[in-house]
Amino acid sequence: MLQFGMPTLIENKTLEDNISLCKELGLKFIELNMNFPEYQVEQLENTDRLLKLADEAGIYFTIHLDENLNIADFNSLVTGAYLETVQSSIAVMKKLLPLRDKYGDSTQPLTLNMHMHHGIYITLPDKKVQMYDRDFDTYMKSFATFRTLVSEWIGEDDILVVVENTDGFRDYEKKSIEYLLESPKFGLTWDIGHSKAIGEKDVPYILEHRDRLVHFHIHDGSENPPKNHLALGDGEIDLQDRLSLAESRNARCVLETKTIEALRKSVKWLGDKGRMS
Template structure:
């Protein structure tokens, strides 16, 4: 049997954590990625004791997907401080529940739209941006300490921006940072991110897997144009856990059925608290 640890995102179709856990168990998945864009998964609403109890009882685990508006380099110091404090608090929760991954998007920041091109402020004022990146790396190393938590940087079709590549490369110098490969985002952006990820394949530890056709992604596995088996082989070779990020119950069910047809063993996690 082929061994990959598979998980699911919290679904907008399911209003409670309990309902997501029930689906996770029914499908034989190993973990749930808590999407902090949703109101019920804000820090002040997270019941840490409930998470610990669910992990113990159900033999699953939880990871975190930080809010997509997180901006670690904002020129507005008060706004940046709130975002950094959010990450610090999620790290503290992750220590308690022994969560291995905190997923984060890089933020392009504000741009000025000129008549025929855009000026990105992080590119224009790169030194300030770069100093924020270095400071973030230092803070994360301090906050995580000797725990096994990783901040996993997800591609979003922006690895064609030199200032983003420089920032991510600086963060990956630290062993506290790894890469998430969202294969659907990558496909729909024209595989803009592929080269950087392959060049840094030793840092790949997490994957968001879903199929895509053109700009349409988050499709059930094997229903689009992505070579899913190729990506699963990469997951196996790098030891990357995979979130089946299809967004719907139906899509998850279809994806799990297809994985089982290929001989993947679900429900056999090597990580639980």
């Protein structure tokens, strides 16, 4: 049976509120979102509190790294801060692994989800030039450093950094992702709503690397008009097909709606379809 969890919801003011909803809905885990001020690394490093609250509720945690994370920024001070954030987040995850073993599926690595930062672009009269494409060698040196450091920081622990699709992978990003996936410490997240809203243009690339899929963001969506983060059943996605792929990959699934109402509706949809007991 698939393991379903929930995102950090903005309507919930505290971690306790999120945990209470997670337990009520029978979900297994919460993906702590580092875009929120209350889930910055300094707060997450209070692992005694996290362990106590999760243990009382019988759940565990994954982490969604800050969407602004940019490990290839040309400013080394900026890059250094983001690398330090990843290192500290991995250290937190190591302390949270026992929760996964107790309340989750120990065959599923614990994940830190990350977005690819597109970098800036320069607008010319006839086109836009992505700076990471223009200075690709510099860009890739940053990813070489990142891959080496992440592998060292994770060591032998059952943790993966997983790369999520958003609004379409750029060609230079595909090359850097290929490079990251050469390491067993990296995997892929398929956000099925994001890919639907942009006409599924990332799907061939994702399916080409399906053997590295370990994490899913599950929500409904549509192409025209482009929408995502809808409750399951409110969009156009072949959800059963996507869930079957997730199941075949033994992947963990976050029900990534943005409201409590949509999350409740999605849990009910899964129950009606026999996907949740």
